[in-house]
Amino acid sequence: MADTQLPQSAQFVIVGGGIVGCSVAYHLTKMGHRDVVLLEQGQLSCGTTWHAAGLVGQLRSQPAMTNLIRYSTELYSQLEAETGLATGWMECGSVTVARTEDRMTMLLRTAAAARAQGVEVQVITPQEAQDKWPVMQVDDVKGGLWMPGDGKANPTDLTQSLAKGARMGGAKVIEGMKVTDILTKDGTVAGVVTDQGAINAEIVVNCGGQWARQLGKMCGVNVPLHSAEHYYIVTEQIEGVNPDLPVLRDPDGYIYFKEETGGLVMGGFEPDAKPWGMDGIPDNFFFQLLEDDWDQFEILMENALIRVPSMAETGVRQFYNGPESFTPDNNYLLGEAPELKNFFVGAGFNSMGIASAGGAGRALAEWIVEGAPTSDLFAVDIRRFANFNNNPTWLHDRVKETLGLHYAMPWPNRELDTARPFRRSALYDRLAAKNAVFGSKMGWERVNYFAEDGEKAEIEYSFDRQNWHVNAGKEHKATREAVTLFDQSSFSKLLVQGRDACSELNRICAANVDVPVGQTVYTGLLNERGGYESDLTVLRVKAQEYMLITGSAQTIHDADWIRKNFSDDAHVFLTDVTAAWSVLSVMGPKSRDVLKKLTKADLSNAAFPFATVQEIDLGYATVPANRMTYVGELGWELVVPVEFTVGVYEDLMRAGAEYGIRDAGYYALEGLRIEKGFRAWSRELTPDITPIQAGLNFAVDYDKPGGFIGKEALLAAKADPGHLKTRIVQLVLEDGAPQLWGGEAVLCNGVEIGEVRSAAYGHTLGAAVALCQLDAPQRVTAEYIRSGAFEIDLAGTRLSATAHLRTPYDAKGERPKTDG
Incomplete structure (x- = not known):
């Protein structure tokens, strides 16, 4: 009732x-x-x-x-x-078929990921696919996947x-x-x-x-979110279709099928979708459909007839055009x-x-x-998401693309094309003029890599090495050997001020941020379970003022987490100042030489130690310089007021010319940080991973007065012998040719025990490098790492890898601290 x-x-x-x-x-x-x-x-x-x-x-x-x-x-x-x-629940299983070699590679990658996640999966031949789904033809099919646990x-x-x-x-x-x-x-x-x-x-x-x-x-x-039209038809009965028929997906044709009363439901996600209802959804739109649109449905119907030719002689019982909501x-x-x-x-x-x-x-x-x-x-x-993601014009254009991507090839590093360019740094035009190829993160246009003169400035997607591999390698090498400049203006910057700023932040941060003015602290923000809600850099700029620098995608998330954990009666204020400051990272062994030509400040270790921040003169500008690195080399993150950014950039490029300075992008940055073993939030560091498991226990101060959020959970974890069965480790492939992208399964002694969370080509080490989460049957100790035979499952091929708890590149971390 x-x-x-x-x-x-x-x-x-x-x-x-x-x-x-x-x-x-x-x-x-x-x-x-x-x-x-x-x-x-x-x-x-x-x-x-x-x-x-x-x-x-x-x-x-x-x-x-x-x-x-x-x-x-x-x-x-x-x-x-x-x-x-x-409930109509039926575990009928599902078959997914591939029409192309690339799609088959994707399905083999999917199978490895499924095994890593404990989902039952089987790679099948075209004939085996047809045996499970007899009403389809498979002349154009390369192979498929069978997942018995799927259903309807x-x-x-x-x-x-x-x-x-x-x-x-x-x-x-x-x-x-x-x-x-x-x-x-x-x-x-x-x-x-x-x-x-x-x-x-x-x-x-x-x-x-x-x-x-x-x-x-x-x-x-x-x-x-934005509504878009979504179509499917229900056919009359078809011979050979029975209630036990699995779900069938044919992503190269953008279509899916399932059995219904002896006929087929056939629907899909056409590549060019049709948004609906931006002027508001009618209140009484209950159990209602939109008008049939056979023109829009045509691409799905054409592909359905390729897969199930008998549909050409089968009547359509009903056409459904039901709108539903899609996100960016x-x-x-x-x-x-x-x-x-x-x-x-x-x-x-x-x-x-x-x-x-x-x-x-x-x-x-x-x-x-x-x-x-x-x-x-x-x-x-x-x-x-941020408030600008709710802009109706932006949403309309973006959702057209995201619905169409439902069955599109999920290429590594796939970038969305619509509603761009969106947020632009002060250097956007300057970098675009240098053949920058941009990606998008939290709406920001960020350089992925720089194309050479005469090359097309666009990514050619592939599961193997992509067309930017050599270019990113040059940027990587220049960072390790000379000097590069990264525009990291998309970093989120949060200002925390007030009488209680220090005590409040110290309770929210795992490291001790009650440090002298001018010191920089790397820390995690932990939940009550001891897992990471974020990791960030805390700059103490004044006695009652901190600047927090965190990931581009984390602005809203981190600000919300910190605000929620402020005491109700505390005198403390958090302001998002991301848009006011650019960040130009000057990195590499020659970085000090370049900066010296522009500043009167003393940049030696004694006067300007690692993990400190000072306001320095730089050409005509005055900027906070933070001696910190995400690439494992000597370098400074220059926090530049937006209005001075272009001038500072021009000065740096002019001063750096004799040292071979070059611009570098995020593909090189990712390769450098993974090679160095630096963890990234939402990849290696998640709400379910503790600093102990991540190998970052050094960034936790268990003894600071007042404690911190998650301390009790960490102390309990330290005492629990099973806690280190889960651990973040670095794997380096023994063969220098293959390319890893993340999501691959990790095996130890032939058994799946984890997955690759981040991967990139380590141009210094000469092979692909992966940061992996292992969930092993025993504690992951140095002995376990040494004695195990590690492999990575790359689309069904097992590749031998060497496991490291500490990176083989500059294991002691001496390079960022060199003097001069």
Whole structure:
């Protein structure tokens, strides 16, 4: 029975009765919370959920996301027994086929990643693919993958079953009640207003699907998503199609198939998508479809006829054109909004809502109850976007591309082309004139590498070495042997000021930041589990003022984490000053010589030690210079006011000419840092990895007064012999030819025990280098590393590698500290 009465208040109010909202309600009740109200403006599943195709594929590019879907499949398989309502869940498996050699390489990479993540997978021949899916022809197929654990579900039934489970746990599910406003007080959500009255709430969860962006706008929260049309057809019955038929994906044709009542559901993701509804989604768009668009569908139909020729003689029972919401990067949006306390979002599921809803609903419920994510969710964390990502024109153009990329080849380093150039540094035009090839990070245009004169300034994608390999190698070599300049202006810069700035930051940072003015501290920001929420550099510029320099993608995330952990009564203020400062990194053994020509400052070790920051004269400009390195060489990060940037750049290039100075990009930077073994946040450093496991225990001060967030967890981990079964290690391939990209499986003595988190070609070491997370059956000690035979599975080929706990390049870290 549906509830109809709106209570005056509730601890949790969930807006939206699609599969995600019902999953959040279900999981909150499973955690013992009964004061849960779910509001749906129409009927359950009436928005996007009801017309979803219901495919459940387990594997995602990140282990954390795969784990959520693995949980979904477990939940769906037992939900009917718990609630008595069928879910249509069927573990029928899935077949994915490849039409090209490149796609087959991608599937072999996928198989290795699946094995590393514990997902059952089998590489199959065209004939084996046809045996599992007899109604297709395979003359043009190179091979495929069989994943027996994949399945399908009935989205509407599944939603009703989750809703019933939530009601059984005490939740109220109220249909036909539209939310018209969000109540707030003192920066915190206070409840919602409906067309039938208001309800006060401690926590509001926005699971509004296509309406989630509009709901966010009611209370100043950015939910960057855009609807696009998504098509599929249901055919009449086809001979040979039975209910046990696996799901079939043919990504080279942009299409998928599943069985339905003896016929086929065939849909897909056309490469040039059609956005919809930017002027607002109609309120009463319940159980509705858009007009058929056979012209837009034509590319999918053509490919379907190639794969299943008998469809040419088969009638179409129904054409579905159901809009759904897509995000700028094809990952969904989860978590507490940084703009409004206790307002959570679960939306933008990009045609993956059915597969993801079980795990995402549980993850969001845990986040709500615990006050922080309980696992590594940065790939879907709403804080990966900023307010400018919610611009309607930008969203419209970007979402056209991201929907089209659903089945596109996921090339290593794939860059998005639409809605660019976007954010530009002061040097953008100067670098573009030098044949810079730009990538995009958090909207910033950043140089990936520089093309030589006469070369096309564009990336040619491949799973092997790409066309920039030699160019990045020259930039790498120049950094190791002479001097290079990196424009790292996209770094996030956060100013923390106030009487309590020192004591507050010291509790939030794992290292001791109560240091003399002018000192620089590398530190992690840890969660209560001792895992990394970020790693960054802290510059003490005044007694009551710090500048924090952190990764480009982390501005919103890190600022939010720090603000949330400030004491309520502390005299402390955080300001994002990213746009005010450029960062020009002058790196390499000749960097001191170049700077000396422009400054009167003493740059010797005695006067300007490593890990210190000083304001120096540089040509006509006065700039803070931070003696720090992310490439493992002598160098300074110059923090330059934007208005002086062009002048400083011109001076540096002029002064550096005699030392062979050259511009360098992020591909070289990545190779240099991986070769040096430097960890990066969201790659090696995640909310599930501690400094002990990362080999960064030296950057933790266990004895500082007042302690720090995560200290108890780290002390417990130190005492736990099993803690080091998980560890970050460096692997260097023995063969200098192959190219690694990340995501490959790592084997020890023939058994998968981990995956590559970051990889690049180490031009100094002469081979590909990988930073890997091992999850071994025993403690990963120096002896374990020495005695094991390590391999990396590259698209089905096992490559021998040497493991290192400490990088073979400048193992003692002496090069950045050379004197002169």
